[in-house]
Amino acid sequence: MFTSTVSRAKGVTSRAATHVSRITAVSPQLIIRAAIIVMVLLPLIPLLIWSFSHRWYFPTLLPTEWSLRAWSYIFSANSKVLPALGNSLLVAAAVTVISLVVGLPAGRVMGLYQFRGKTVVWFLLLAPTIVPVLAVAMGIHIAFIRYGLADTLLGVILVHLVPVLPYMVLILAGVFANFDTDYEAQACTLGANTYQMFYHVTLPMILPGMVVGALFAFIISWSQYILTLLIGGGRVITLPVLLFSFANSGDNAVTAALSIVFVAPAILFLLLTARYLTGRDTAVGSIGNF
Numbered sequence: 239m240f241t242s243t244v245s246r247a248k249g250v251t252s253r254a255a256t257h258v259s260r261i262t263a264v265s266p267q268l269i270i271r272a273a274i275i276v277m278v279l280l281p282l283i284p285l286l287i288w289s290f291s292h293r294w295y296f297p298t299l300l301p302t303e304w305s306l307r308a309w310s311y312i313f314s315a316n317s318k319v320l321p322a323l324g325n326s327l328l329v330a331a332a333v334t335v336i337s338l339v340v341g342l343p344a345g346r347v348m349g350l351y352q353f354r355g356k357t358v359v360w361f362l363l364l365a366p367t368i369v370p371v372l373a374v375a376m377g378i379h380i381a382f383i384r385y386g387l388a389d390t391l392l393g394v395i396l397v398h399l400v401p402v403l404p405y406m407v408l409i410l411a412g413v414f415a416n417f418d419t420d421y422e423a424q425a426c427t428l429g430a431n432t433y434q435m436f437y438h439v440t441l442p443m444i445l446p447g448m449v450v451g452a453l454f455a456f457i458i459s460w461s462q463y464i465l466t467l468l469i470g471g472g473r474v475i476t477l478p479v480l481l482f483s484f485a486n487s488g489d490n491a492v493t494a495a496l497s498i499v500f501v502a503p504a505i506l507f508l509l510l511t512a513r514y515l516t517g518r519d520t521a522v523g524s525i526g527n528f
Contacts, residue, residue, distance in 0.1 A: 278505055288494035308491035312499060318475060319499065325391065326460060326476040327503065333398045333459040334452050337406040340399075341451060345410025350417065363407055366400045374400060375468045382469060389471035397469045398459040405458065406451045413447030453511050457504050 288294070289308050291301035312319050348360070366374055378397055379388060387393035421443070425435045463478040470479070477500045484493045 275509075278508065282498060282501065285494040285497050288490055289498060291491055294490075305491070308489075308495040311492055312495045319477075319480065319496065322475045322477050322480045323499065325474060326478075329391070329395050329398060329466075329476060330456050330459040332395045333402055334455040336395070337399060337402045337455045338448060338452060340403060341406035341410050342448075344403075344407045346414045346417075348407060349411035349414030350419070364404050367404050371401070371464055375465050379468050388469060389473045391470075391474055393469045394466055394474045394476075397465045398462055400465070401462070402455045402458050405454045409451040409454065410444070410447055413444050417443065449511050453507060456507055460504055 287301065290304050290306065292303035292305035292307065294301035311317050344363075348356070348363075375397070378400070382388040382393050382397070387396065421439050422435050425439045430438065461478060462476075463482060466474060466476050467479055470476075472479075477496070481493070481496050481500055484496050487493070
């Protein structure tokens, strides 16, 4: 009897130890993901409450009256939110794709090769992030008026590339700084052409860095207000332009609802690409090694 009791106790102890080891093995990753979700979503709770409030006065903790007025107005034809949302998605997506196309060769050159004048090239690439945005926008606006790009969607897309490209090139240069070209040479030796080499060898290795760069490009373009307002001339309406106009109106409920609509795509994009920001697939850790 004593022997069976001891064996059962050992079995319970081993199962408990296995359970604890499993919890210990997965808990750090779960804690990090939970912390990211909490930090991202927690600031949205007051906005969510404001968007459904009709009357909310200090010092009450919650609104005294609730209403769907703000959301009804947001999705009505008179609010122009849906066209602005479409313009923002179109501009941010186009800027992301163009910056990837331009940033890939530039990042490869800046990350893999050493050449005379590289420091000067880096300074020129990073200059738009150093010079005040208003000064850059005013100079570009004069040129865009001359070439007929002012007050157009194409002009807004092109001007958004100014603050986006430095970050894209910087991230991809960090990725290529740790890139081993011997894999490409082996693929060529085995008979792969340029397309096959890029698709089967290069792309899988740099994909995490591309995703991180696309995330930065999308968020930076998505949140641009001054550049859009000056180059768009009030004719190209995006969500940031619409949000600032509503914020000055004094209608807190509508402003809160529009703020949630504004941040939702960026948060969704962040959650979809979060696995590339931490862990084994990260490319952020390689930035600065060139």
